[in-house]
Amino acid sequence: MGDPGPEDGEQYPKGKFDVGGPESFMSLMDEAGVPRDHYRLWPGYAPFCFESFPAQSRFSLVLIDVDHYQPTADSLLWAAPRVNRGGILALDDYIPVTDLLATKAIKEFLASESRFDAVAEFNQQLILRRK
Secondary structure (H helix, E strand, C coil), rough: CCCCCCCCCCCCCCCCCCCCCCCHHHHHHHHHHCCHHHHHCCCCCCCCHHHHHCCCCEEEEEEEEECCCCHHHHHHHHHHHEEEEEEEEEEEEECCCCCCCCHHHHHHHHHHHCCCCEEEEEEEEEEEEEE
């Protein structure tokens, strides 16, 4: 995690969920039996990690779980247009009773976006389907 912004409070400081960088992540995936040719990494903080991502990419499933407000807002702005029709946009850290952290960005997204319908909400997850 990067530095928290004004909408984030202090509960998730920079580095909170650090697993040791890309090499450590790949080792965890190796231990779980996931072959390295089954995934690709674009390390870094959102939105900067998106700069080297192939611009023409489209997705059937996107999971956004970055906790803080600004990277959630940036990730939604980048990912939503790339979700295929009928595709799923899964959002973690959605807590409807608050207006902080990722929830604030998700609520702003929902207020301005009409291409998605909510299909499920559970355990601080909001699942959207692209129309």
